[in-house]
Amino acid sequence: MVEWRLIGRGARQVPEPWATPLTWTVAYGSAFVLVALLDVLGVLDRTGLALLTLSLLAAALGLRGRFVAAPGTAALCWVCLNVLGTEPTGELSWAGHRDPGWMACLLLATVAGTAIGRLLHARSAYRRVTPFDEFG
16 A cells, blocks of 8 residues: 655654853854944943843844753853943953843843743744644
């Protein structure tokens, strides 16, 4: 008996999230480039804008990363913003009124991006599985 099947049908695998070291490497490199670009454009003195762009970057990295990588991703983005974007430039400092909020914002953006990424992948995997066999 010959069984006919469409070639393009069937469940496909959900993409694997990036490994944590890869996520952190991309986070640090892209945060460094983004802060340097904001400095060249002359808008780095507006730390709210820099925090917003780094939060968007953290959320975008979260789409492909794992939940385990979220705290490190947020910390690496914060380090780039703190060292390169605030006075004194080139020194790691801690401002008790500002930095906990920045860390929370970056962590929330990374976790939200990761959650959205996992939901999108799960939804697309669910839609790929057909509930019936067309030729059966």
